[in-house]
Amino acid sequence: MRKTRSLLAAGLACLVLPLAVPPADASTPMDKRLSFTCPFPLIGKQKLDVEVKASFEVPSAPGGTFTTADLTVAVTVPDKSTRGLALVGAASIEGTASAGVTLANGSLTLPLALPLTVAKTAVPASGAFTTQATGSVPPVRLPNAGRTTLTIGDFSTRLTPKKADGSFTGLGSFTSDCTLDPGQDPVLLSFDLGTSSHDYGVTGSTTLKALGATAPLTGSFTGFSPAFDRTRAEFKVLGFVPGTADLQFSPDGPQTGEPAGDGFVAHAKLALALPQVTLFGLPVADAGCRASAPIPVDLKTGSGFAPASGGPLSGEYPIPPLTGCGAFTAYLSSLLQGPGNTFALTLTAR
Incomplete structure (x- = not known):
């Protein structure tokens, strides 16, 4: 058996x-x-x-x-x-x-x-x-x-x-x-x-709402992943104290997205570093100054966008509290953090 x-x-x-x-x-x-x-x-x-x-x-x-x-x-x-x-x-x-x-x-x-x-x-x-x-x-x-x-x-x-x-x-x-x-x-x-059959160059700007400042942006956009060059925002504290903040946005983890109409929506997640911050021309932040968490932003193509040539791309994002900035971390956070910051970009096919 x-x-x-x-x-x-x-x-x-x-x-x-x-x-x-x-x-x-x-x-x-x-x-x-x-x-x-x-x-x-x-x-x-x-x-x-x-x-x-x-x-x-x-x-x-x-x-x-x-x-x-x-x-x-x-x-x-x-x-x-x-x-x-x-x-x-x-x-x-x-x-x-x-x-x-x-x-x-x-x-x-x-x-x-x-x-x-x-x-x-x-x-x-x-x-x-x-x-x-x-x-x-x-x-x-x-x-x-x-x-x-x-x-x-x-x-x-x-x-x-x-x-x-x-x-x-x-x-x-x-x-x-x-x-x-x-x-x-x-x-x-x-x-x-697939992501996209096109690789785009980027020009445009980002507006930092709490600072009341705008910084120019250049870089590239491949698939759903943005890569921005280092840039600088100029601002005034209390309306008369001059300051600058160097900004470096970089991808943080997988960048996802999906088609939307003739364009797409990119669900970006970005790290933000501030390698140099000055007031009255004097550095006030350590080199490791950065946002304390990844920044989520949905970047959406706008009217007139065409995959073969490019077009407008925009999105709104929050800036979390800063960390690693040294003795002035809390103060610098109070100047920058908050919602309502924006990207206004133009993609050009390469």
Whole structure:
């Protein structure tokens, strides 16, 4: 009886496999074949061929959602396993699985547990038969531009053969773990998540509301990521004390966004450093003076923007309290921090 159970387990343990989405355009039906091997007592390793079909939606830009639909996994159960099922009186087979894949999107690495369900399938007296499993990948927001991959991993199945009257066979329910056969590409989906086909130069200004000052800005804008050159704002405290503040805005972490009409919205997160601040021409801040937290700003293209040539881009942002400025940190914070600061920019395609 132990040998019969092992033969049966060998044929059934691989009935469920994880999603295998091949590279393709969005909303396209897909079809891919893979093989997995499951080790079992007495009979050693068993291999089953699997056909996976699915359709999926790939976002056109960072910030969009990756979704999968119509996932079906068809496994051909060989005659050896069918005969093993017959020996224990099994008339049907059903079960579940927990499959592991890894989604990598730029700096994001996200393990996904994919639940799959093996539909109740009639077992013939002999010969091969096919069982179907269904499931889906949960929708995932992809925040980063660049190469995005979905890679297959190991999976575990929990299967239950039953008699014609619905009662359990001598096998009960059993769990088995399977691995992808070597020589197969584990990357099931790979694509470049676009940002923009254009690289822009930047000119414009930023207005610091609390200081009542404006500083010119130059730099570049690639994808959804701005890169500004160091600039200087000139201001007066109490209407007569002259001062200057050097400003350096730089990206802080992933920069995301999405298309909007003929343009886009960039969800920027910027670090702000103030490497030099003066009053009456004398330095009053240490070189490490900076904003104490990243600055979020939504930069939106305006009327007249065209991807091929560029156009206006603007946004409003807060300045958090400063840190690292030395003895005058609290005072300088009171001069700069607060909401209502703005970017008014022009993008020019390069």
